[in-house]
Amino acid sequence: MPKLLIPTYYKSEKELLKEAFRIVIRNNPKIRIDLALKLYNSKKTSLAKSAEIAGLTTIEFKEILADRGIKREIEGDEIEEIDRKIKEVFG
Numbered sequence: 345m346p347k348l349l350i351p352t353y354y355k356s357e358k359e360l361l362k363e364a365f366r367i368v369i370r371n372n373p374k375i376r377i378d379l380a381l382k383l384y385n386s387k388k389t390s391l392a393k394s395a396e397i398a399g400l401t402t403i404e405f406k407e408i409l410a411d412r413g414i415k416r417e418i419e420g421d422e423i424e425e426i427d428r429k430i431k432e433v434f435g
Contacts, residue, residue: 373399377408384409391416 354360369376380398383389389397395405409416 380405381408381412381414385414387417 354363369379377398377400380389380394380400383397384391384394391405392402395402398405398408400408406416
């Protein structure tokens, strides 16, 4: 079957498989959420990017993290960086 589609619609079997993957992800919210959770847990994406991948708002994604007992990483500057910035501003 893929061999029939490649010359007409796709340049290669790899391109066909990439499109098939996108369609499966796009049409299955559970898979999107699971993928986003795996990316977030492996620290490959931020909270906001993971929520976007899941097709959710950040608040909805936070709720899923809480429901599954996943602790969120708080992103921000290190204490030393904050102290340096305070000294720059206030002397």
